[in-house]
Amino acid sequence: MDGLKNFFKEYCGAIIGGIVAIVILCTRLYELIIGLILVAIGVFLGNYVQRNKYEVKEKLKNFIDRI
Secondary structure (H helix, E strand, O other): HHHHHHHHHHHHHHHHHHHHHHHHHHHOHHHEEEEEEEHHHHHHHHHHHOHHHHHHHHHHHHHHHHH
């Protein structure tokens, strides 16, 4: 009994994470999560480009020139 108690104590986070992952997969919430992540990446990328226009322009120009 002590061994089982220690196992749950040591791996409680992994067990909870596995249960949450199973629930997300069963309810197809992963599609929503992926969509939200893509939106967040787009927002951060757009903000970065807006604030650093000239640096991004030069990096793109150098990249295109290498190709």
